[in-house]
Amino acid sequence: MEIIKTQNVTKKYSGYTALSELSISAEEGTIFGLLGPNGAGKTTLIRIINQITAPDSGEVYFSDERLQSSHISQIGYLPEERGLYQKMKVGELVLYFAHLKGLSRSEALKRTKYWFEKFEIQLWWDKKVNELSKGMQQKVQFITTVLHEPKLLIFDEPFSGFDPLNTNLLKKEILELKNKGCSIILSTHNMESVEELCDHIVLINKSEKILDGAINDILSQFKTNTFEVIFDGNFNLHQATLSANYEITESSAEKGNNFLKVKLKDNYLPNDLISSMLQYGQIASFREIMPRMNEIFIRVVEEKNSERHEN
Amino acid sequence: MGKINSDFFFDTDFLNLTKYKMNKIFLITKREFLTRVRQKSFIIMTFVGPILMAALFIVPVWFSTMEDETEKTIAVIDKTQNFEKILNGNKNYKFIQIPETPIDTVKSHFSESAYDALLFIPKPEEKMPITLYSDKQPSFELKSYISNRLELEMQNENLKKIGIRQSQIDSAKVELSIQTIKWQENGGEEKSSAEIAIVLGFVIAIIIYSFIFMYGTQVMRGVIEEKTNRVVEVLISSVKPFELMAGKILGIALTAITQFMLWILLTIAITLPLKSIFFSDKSAELQNISQHVAQEKGQDAAGNAKIIDFIQTAGNFNFVSLGMAFIFFFIFGYLLYASLFAAIGSAVDNEADSQQFILPVTIPLIIAFVAAQSIIRFPDGNIAFWFSIIPYTSPVIMPIRIAADAVSTGEILLSGFTLIVFFILHIWLASKIYRIGILMYGKKPTYKEIWKWLRYK
Numbered sequence: 001m002e003i004i005k006t007q008n009v010t011k012k013y014s015g016y017t018a019l020s021e022l023s024i025s026a027e028e029g030t031i032f033g034l035l036g037p038n039g040a041g042k043t044t045l046i047r048i049i050n051q052i053t054a055p056d057s058g059e060v061y062f063s064d065e066r067l068q069s070s071h072i073s074q075i076g077y078l079p080e081e082r083g084l085y086q087k088m089k090v091g092e093l094v095l096y097f098a099h100l101k102g103l104s105r106s107e108a109l110k111r112t113k114y115w116f117e118k119f120e121i122q123l124w125w126d127k128k129v130n131e132l133s134k135g136m137q138q139k140v141q142f143i144t145t146v147l148h149e150p151k152l153l154i155f156d157e158p159f160s161g162f163d164p165l166n167t168n169l170l171k172k173e174i175l176e177l178k179n180k181g182c183s184i185i186l187s188t189h190n191m192e193s194v195e196e197l198c199d200h201i202v203l204i205n206k207s208e209k210i211l212d213g214a215i216n217d218i219l220s221q222f223k224t225n226t227f228e229v230i231f232d233g234n235f236n237l238h239q240a241t242l243s244a245n246y247e248i249t250e251s252s253a254e255k256g257n258n259f260l261k262v263k264l265k266d267n268y269l270p271n272d273l274i275s276s277m278l279q280y281g282q283i284a285s286f287r288e289i290m291p292r293m294n295e296i297f298i299r300v301v302e303e304k305n306s307e308r309h310e311n
Numbered sequence: 312m313g314k315i316n317s318d319f320f321f322d323t324d325f326l327n328l329t330k331y332k333m334n335k336i337f338l339i340t341k342r343e344f345l346t347r348v349r350q351k352s353f354i355i356m357t358f359v360g361p362i363l364m365a366a367l368f369i370v371p372v373w374f375s376t377m378e379d380e381t382e383k384t385i386a387v388i389d390k391t392q393n394f395e396k397i398l399n400g401n402k403n404y405k406f407i408q409i410p411e412t413p414i415d416t417v418k419s420h421f422s423e424s425a426y427d428a429l430l431f432i433p434k435p436e437e438k439m440p441i442t443l444y445s446d447k448q449p450s451f452e453l454k455s456y457i458s459n460r461l462e463l464e465m466q467n468e469n470l471k472k473i474g475i476r477q478s479q480i481d482s483a484k485v486e487l488s489i490q491t492i493k494w495q496e497n498g499g500e501e502k503s504s505a506e507i508a509i510v511l512g513f514v515i516a517i518i519i520y521s522f523i524f525m526y527g528t529q530v531m532r533g534v535i536e537e538k539t540n541r542v543v544e545v546l547i548s549s550v551k552p553f554e555l556m557a558g559k560i561l562g563i564a565l566t567a568i569t570q571f572m573l574w575i576l577l578t579i580a581i582t583l584p585l586k587s588i589f590f591s592d593k594s595a596e597l598q599n600i601s602q603h604v605a606q607e608k609g610q611d612a613a614g615n616a617k618i619i620d621f622i623q624t625a626g627n628f629n630f631v632s633l634g635m636a637f638i639f640f641f642i643f644g645y646l647l648y649a650s651l652f653a654a655i656g657s658a659v660d661n662e663a664d665s666q667q668f669i670l671p672v673t674i675p676l677i678i679a680f681v682a683a684q685s686i687i688r689f690p691d692g693n694i695a696f697w698f699s700i701i702p703y704t705s706p707v708i709m710p711i712r713i714a715a716d717a718v719s720t721g722e723i724l725l726s727g728f729t730l731i732v733f734f735i736l737h738i739w740l741a742s743k744i745y746r747i748g749i750l751m752y753g754k755k756p757t758y759k760e761i762w763k764w765l766r767y768k
Binding site: 047052073075077078079080082083084087088096097099141 | 335549752
C-alpha cells in the first residue's frame with residue numbers, strides 16, 4: 001500500500017507553476033527520496049502533503065484515504081528552514097511540541113525522556129535553547145519530529161548542520177525508524193545519503209517529474225558498461241589490443257599495478273573483456289563502475305534543461 | 312492497517328476534531344501566556360508600573376506637605392490703616408504692621424530682615440497700585456489670599472458708604488454650589504457629577520488606548536519573532552495557522568489582563584498605606600480648617616453636607632455598567648487591533664519593514680485618542696456619536712460617553728455589535744494574510760501583494 005500517492009497534482013502561484021501534473025507514489029515502510037534542484041517544487045509538494053497549502057488540482061491520498069486534517073497527527077515533518085523558541089527550556093519545548101501533536105502529558109514525558117537518553121542529552125533538559133550549538137538544536141528538532149511516532153516522516157535536508165559523527169547517528173536512527181515500520185520521505189541534496197538510505201527516488205525539475213523508480217533500477221539504468229581492471233603485465237600491449245574492440249576511458253601504470261577503465265561496446269559482455277585480457281597477464285581486480293547518484297542527478301537535469309532550450 | 316470507516320463516524324469525528332482544535336489553541340495560549348509572564352520585563356513592569364502610578368498620587372501631596380512646614384512673615388505698610396484687622400493671617404502667613412518707611416530703605420535692608428515679603432498699601436488718593444515686594448517670586452496662594460481679603464473689605468466699605476449696614480451686608484452673603492440631578496428612565500432621580508464622569512471616562516480611554524497599543528504591537532513582534540527564527544515552519548505542520556494566530560492573540564490578551572489586574576492590586580497596596588501616612592494629619596487639618604470656616608460663617612453643617620453630597624454622587628455613579636463597558640470595549644478593541652497587528656507581523660520579515668503597515672492601522676487609534684479630549688466636553692455631539700460607533704475608534708470613545716452618561720442603550724448595543732462584526736471580519740482577513748505571510752521570506756511585501764494573498768485558495 002502507498003503511504004502517499006499523488007495524482008496529477010498542480011499548484012500555481014501568481015506568475016509561475018510550482019508543480020504541474022505531478023503523480024508520485026511512496027510505498028509504506030520504505031524510504032522515498034524526493035530529489036531535485038533548488039526551486040524545483042519539492043517544498044511545495046511537502047507543504048501540500050502537510051496540508052499547509054492546498055493543490056489547485058489533483059488528488060493526494062494518505063494510506064488510500066483522501067488527505068484530510070486528521071492525518072496531520074500521523075505525519076512528522078522536519079522542515080529545511082527550522083527553528084525553535086530560543087528562550088524556552090529544552091525539556092519544556094519538546095513537551096510543548098509533543099502536546100501540540102496530541103500526546104498526553106505522561107506519554108509525552110515518557111517518550112521525551114526515552115529520546116533524551118537515547119541521544120545522551122539528559123543534561124540539557126533545563127538549558128535554554130539559545131545556549132545550545134546549532135548541531136545540538138538540530139538533535140532537539142529531530143526529537144520533536146519523531147516523538148509522536150507518526151506513520152509518515154518527512155525530512156527536508158535533515159543532515160545540514162551536522163558533523164560527520166552526528167550525520168552517521170542520524171542515518172542510523174532513520175534506518176531504525178524504517179525498520180520499525182515508519183514510512184519516510186527524504187528530501188536532500190546529499191546524494192551519498194540518498195544512495196545509502198533510499199529505496200525509491202523521484203527527481204523533480206522545474207515542477208515536473210523527470211525520473212521515478214527504485215534506486216537499484218535507476219542505478220543500473222544509468223550504468224555505462226564501464227569496468228575497472230587492475231592487472232599485472234605488459235601495459236602497452238594491452239592497450240593496443242584492447243582498443244580495437246573496447247573503449248579505454250582511463251589508464252595508468254604505477255609500480256607494476258596497471259590500471260584501466262574500459263567501456264564495453266554494444267554486444268560485448270564483461271566475460272569477453274576478461275577472456276581477452278587473460279592472455280596478457282594476471283588480473284588482480286575486476287569490477288563494474290556503478291554510476292553515482294550525483295552524476296545521474298546532474299546528467300538528467302542538464303539534459304532536461306537543454307531540451308527545454310531547444311524547444 | 313485498519314481503515315476507519317469515516318462515513319459512519321463522520322459526525323462524532325467532526326466533534327472530536329473541534330475539541331482537538333480548541334485544545335491546540337489552548338496549548339498555544341498557555342505557552343504564550345506563561346513565557347510572557349515569566350519574562351523579566353513583565354515582572355519589572357508589573358512592579359514599576361504601580362510605583363509610577365502611586366507616585367502620581369503621592370508626590371503632589373508630599374510636595375504640598377513640604378511647603379507647609381515654613382511660616383511666611385509679611386511686613387505690611389498700610390497707609391490707610393484700614394486693613395490691620397482684615398489681614399489676620401493664617402497658619403501659613405503672618406502679617407506684621409511696620410511703621411511707614413520709604414520703600415527704598417526697606418529694600419536696602421530687606422535681605423537682613425526676617426520678612427519674606429513687604430505689602431505696600433497706599434492711600435486711595437495717591438493713585439498708586441497696592442504692591443507686594445519680595446526678593447523671591449511670591450506664591451500664587453499668598454497673592455490670592457491678600458487680594459481676596461482686600462477686595463472683600465473694600466467692597467464692604469463701598470457698600471457702607473452708600474448707606475448699607477454691616478448686618479445687611481452679612482445677610483446678603485450667598486454661598487452657592489449647583490447640584491445636578493439626572494432623571495432616570497424609571498422616573499427616579501439621581502445626583503450626578505460631571506467632574507467624576509470626565510475624569511473616569513478619560514482615565515478609561517487612556518488605559519484602553521495604551522493597552523491596545525502596547526499589547527497589539529507585542530502580538531506583531533511575537534509573530535515576527537516566530538517567523539524570523541523559523542519556528543513557524545515547524546509549528547505549521549502540527550497546527551493550523553489560524554490556531555497559531557488565535558492562540559498568540561489570546562495568550563497576549565491574558566498577559567495584558569493579568570498585568571492590568573496586578574497593577575490595580577499593587578497600586579492600591581502601595582497607595583493606601585502611604586496615603587494614610589501623608590494624609591492622616593493633613594485630612595484632620597483640612598477638617599479643622601473647614602470647621603473653622605464654617606463656624607465663622609455660622610453655617611456649621613454646610614461643609615459636612617458638601618462632603619456627604621460628593622460621596623453620595625460618586626455612589627450613584629453607575630460603576631457596574633461602566634465596568635462592563637470597559638471590559639467589553641477593552642477586550643474587543645484589543646482583539647480587533649491585535650488581528651491587524653498579527654497580519655502585519657506575518658507579512659514582514661523584520662520590524663523595520665513593518666512601519667509602512669503600522670501607520671495606517673494606528674492612525675484611527677491616535678485620532679480617537681486626540682478626539683477624546685474634545686469629546687469629553689461634548690459627549691453627545693455628532694463627532695462623539697460617530698466616533699463611538701465606528702469600530703476603530705469606539706473602544707476609546709464609547710467608555711467616555713458611557714461615563715458621561717450621554718449615550719442611549721441602543722447606541723451602546725449598535726456600537727458593540729458593529730465592533731464584534733468588524734472583529735470577526737478582521738480576524739478572518741488577518742488569518743488569510745497570516746497563513747500565506749508566515750511562510751513567505753525574502754521579499755518586502757507590497758499592498759498589492761497582500762491583496763493577492765487574500766484571494767489565494
